Amino acid sequence: MRTEQILKQTLLLAGGVIMLMPFLWMISTSLEQGGFYNYVEAWNRVPFGTYFLNTLIVTSLTLVGVLITSSLAAYSFGTMEYPGRDKLFLLFLSTMMVPQPVYLAPSYVILAKLGWVDTYLALIVPWTTNVFSIFLLRQHFMTLPKSLYEAARLDGCSRFGYLWRVALPLSKSVIATIMLFNVIGSWNSFMWPLVVTHSEKLRVLQVGLSYFNQEQSSNYQLLMAASTFSILPLLILFLFAQKHLVASYSRTGLKD
Amino acid sequence: MRTGSRISPYLYILPALIIVVCFRTIPILASFTASFADYDIGGFHGFLGFSNYERMFTDARFWNSVSNTVFFVLGVVPAGIAIPLVLAMLLRGELRGKAIYRTIYFLPVVTSAVAVSVVWTWLFKPEAGPINGVIIALGGDPLMWLREPRGIFEMILSPLGIKPEGIFAGPSLALVSLMIVSVWKSIGYNTVLFLAGLENIPKTYYEAANLDGAGKWGSFRHVTWPLLSPTTFYVLIMSTIASFQTFALVYVMTPPPGGGPLGTTNVIVFYLFQKAFDRFDIGYASAISVFLFIVLLGLTIIQRRVGERRVHYS
Numbered sequence: 001m002r003t004e005q006i007l008k009q010t011l012l013l014a015g016g017v018i019m020l021m022p023f024l025w026m027i028s029t030s031l032e033q034g035g036f037y038n039y040v041e042a043w044n045r046v047p048f049g050t051y052f053l054n055t056l057i058v059t060s061l062t063l064v065g066v067l068i069t070s071s072l073a074a075y076s077f078g079t080m081e082y083p084g085r086d087k088l089f090l091l092f093l094s095t096m097m098v099p100q101p102v103y104l105a106p107s108y109v110i111l112a113k114l115g116w117v118d119t120y121l122a123l124i125v126p127w128t129t130n131v132f133s134i135f136l137l138r139q140h141f142m143t144l145p146k147s148l149y150e151a152a153r154l155d156g157c158s159r160f161g162y163l164w165r166v167a168l169p170l171s172k173s174v175i176a177t178i179m180l181f182n183v184i185g186s187w188n189s190f191m192w193p194l195v196v197t198h199s200e201k202l203r204v205l206q207v208g209l210s211y212f213n214q215e216q217s218s219n220y221q222l223l224m225a226a227s228t229f230s231i232l233p234l235l236i237l238f239l240f241a242q243k244h245l246v247a248s249y250s251r252t253g254l255k256d
Numbered sequence: 257m258r259t260g261s262r263i264s265p266y267l268y269i270l271p272a273l274i275i276v277v278c279f280r281t282i283p284i285l286a287s288f289t290a291s292f293a294d295y296d297i298g299g300f301h302g303f304l305g306f307s308n309y310e311r312m313f314t315d316a317r318f319w320n321s322v323s324n325t326v327f328f329v330l331g332v333v334p335a336g337i338a339i340p341l342v343l344a345m346l347l348r349g350e351l352r353g354k355a356i357y358r359t360i361y362f363l364p365v366v367t368s369a370v371a372v373s374v375v376w377t378w379l380f381k382p383e384a385g386p387i388n389g390v391i392i393a394l395g396g397d398p399l400m401w402l403r404e405p406r407g408i409f410e411m412i413l414s415p416l417g418i419k420p421e422g423i424f425a426g427p428s429l430a431l432v433s434l435m436i437v438s439v440w441k442s443i444g445y446n447t448v449l450f451l452a453g454l455e456n457i458p459k460t461y462y463e464a465a466n467l468d469g470a471g472k473w474g475s476f477r478h479v480t481w482p483l484l485s486p487t488t489f490y491v492l493i494m495s496t497i498a499s500f501q502t503f504a505l506v507y508v509m510t511p512p513p514g515g516g517p518l519g520t521t522n523v524i525v526f527y528l529f530q531k532a533f534d535r536f537d538i539g540y541a542s543a544i545s546v547f548l549f550i551v552l553l554g555l556t557i558i559q560r561r562v563g564e565r566r567v568h569y570s
Contacts, residue, residue, distance in 0.1 A: 005352075023363065025386050099549075242358075
């Protein structure tokens with residue numbers, strides 16, 4: 001039994017070192033020669049401050065949009081009865097079967113027709129609804145007892161009041177999951193912002209980092225410093241929320 | 257009932273509905289329509305019937321991207337199942353440091369594909385990169401990694417005097433490098449799924465297997481593996497679908513315009529991207545999109561069918 005434990009630990013440790021190695025190399029290279037000054041240099045070489053700010057704006061506004069649209073739609077789909085409800089829900093779900101690259105080109109054409117190419121609108125508006133978030137919240141709303149709704153209505157709670165004061169406060173865990181998934185998704189999103197924006201003042205972090213990589217391809221220290229500070233915010237979020245996050249991933253079986 | 261409350265359910269879904277219709281349903285339908293049209297930088301020039309598809313089926317570069325993608329999937333998916341399965345078996349049950357291991361293995365999952373690609377590009381650098389540094393220190397010959405267009409079977413077999421050609425040369429070392437990164441990035445996620453699957457296997461099955469005198473291997477073969485099969489199947493399909501859509505790794509690690517040395521890392525989504533946004537050949541890009549969609553839809557349907565059967569079975 002003891003030898004088995006030792007063997008297990010050895011294998012896991014070796015695996016852990018391999019998994020961690022790229023991060024360790026990243027940090028150690030980022031500190032070579034210039035030391036911490038590499039971070040300052042990388043930050044100032046291209047406007048990383050702007051990239052961060054853009055990513056922050058896009059991530060937070062997208063999240064606000066997702067929370068509003070998902071709560072409202074999930075409330076309707078999960079607790080109300082009306083003609084056409086299931087057909088509409090199916091329309092929503094069917095879009096989940098189609099991956100983004102499939103409709104990327106026509107999306108660009110539509111954005112161009114709207115005059116939205118190279119604006120914040122293009123980065124934010126199309127992502128203010130997330131069907132999977134609606135689905136998760138709907139499933140949760142369906143588990144709330146009907147008697148709760150009836151009691152709240154008897155107490156003079158309006159329909160919207162029930163959502164705002166009763167249903168949502170009872171859904172904190174699901175909302176946390178939705179927030180984590182959407183923040184990670186927007187923060188790391190790359191293909192969409194790459195396509196729908198061109199100017200540097202609208203560049204988000206991932207696109208900025210990829211251009212920086214092309215321009216400074218031999219300047220490893222700066223590249224590793226830039227990678228480190230790009231990863232850092234999500235890394236911190238992950239360390240704080242990892243228990244909930246890992247549980248969410250394993251419950252929902254969803255990535256990105 | 258007041259009319260207000262009769263239409264209010266629809267008002268609640270309206271914001272989401274507008275976004276879904278404008279930015280999902282319409283673009284998806286437009287993709288199908290455009291695949292039959294002559295649509296380029298100058299706009300819409302009329303319908304062409306199937307000629308975008310004819311062009312696609314005779315386009316050697318398209319088939320090259322398909323075969324690169326298939327190589328990629330065939331490399332990434334089995335490794336992305338085997339390694340996480342072993343890790344999940346090791347992490348199962350009471351274990352010291354379990355939480356720390358899980359954190360470490362999961363780290364690459366939440367890290368952006370772009371940052372991961374930038375870091376691995378440096379690790380793979382033929383000159384002065386750390387991986388070649390280790391190989392040289394161990395007395396080996398440095399490799400070109402992301403810049404190596406030769407197939408790996410060709411590289412392995414050519415010293416023996418065998419020279420496999422074409423598809424038998426295998427994926428280029430550049431593409432294999434991308435596979436390594438992709439597996440590394442997804443290990444944590446798949447491990448978590450396997451761990452959840454393992455927890456769902458009732459302990460009584462193992463007790464019964466023990467009573468029947470099954471050893472470690474026996475209980476894995478007759479209890480774990482068959483009872484874990486819904487999870488394994490789910491991971492299989494999900495990683496296949498994800499691998500079919502690889503883009504960021506290719507874009508950043510083997511940067512445009514190329515799609516890798518001699519186009520050997522040009523996968524289908526990257527090719528689609530080039531056609532749509534370098535050439536603005538929307539019609540042709542849409543035909544490729546539809547092809548991709550049909551492949552992925554097929555996989556999703558298989559997953560649903562088999563998934564349902566499993567559920568009924570158990």
